Amino acid sequence: MKDFATMDDTNLTHLITKGKHVLFFTATWCSDCRFIKPAMPEIEAEFPDYQFIQIDRDQNIDVCEEWEIFGIPSFVVIADGREIGRFVNKDRKTKREITEFIKSLN
Template sequence: MKKLESLEQFEQLKQEEKVIFLFTADCRVIEPFLPTLETEFAEYEFVTIDRDEFIDLCSQLDIFGIPSFVAFSKGTETGRFVSKNRKTKEEIEEFINSLT
């Protein structure tokens, strides 16, 4: 999974056809099944964003719960799964399947 390195990279990546940003802070709970999600949803590019490194971006996007997911397509937000609650693999799959 690609890791965000800069705000400029974020702006470029969100212009792609299908990208999902995973906002995290060393989330060990979902880490074991992330490779499966990447394989299962290969049409999406997954990018991790460390909350502590990009706190201003998190604030700008109203990301207050970790882990959180925000999807973009061609610069437009297409969905978000943002909450403070722990997320299961099934919940994340349901979110991705709901994206247009």
């Protein structure tokens, strides 16, 4: 998983122009984020066609505002620069919920 400590929306937009991406919005203080992080390598392995990008909410608050991310952890799926789905709410997410969400987009 790529980890971007700080970026701006222009950098992110350029990065996701081609291919399939899963943006994983998280924060170090977020207990629900810490809950799902150990499962992320397994989720990534299940979807080798996607590049997963971890975005720290606190270090990239402008990006979160631009993408309208108000709860974490949140997942936004991009295909060739276009959003095709999002799993965004304030609830804890399970590995099963995340994999079902991504599968539903294929």
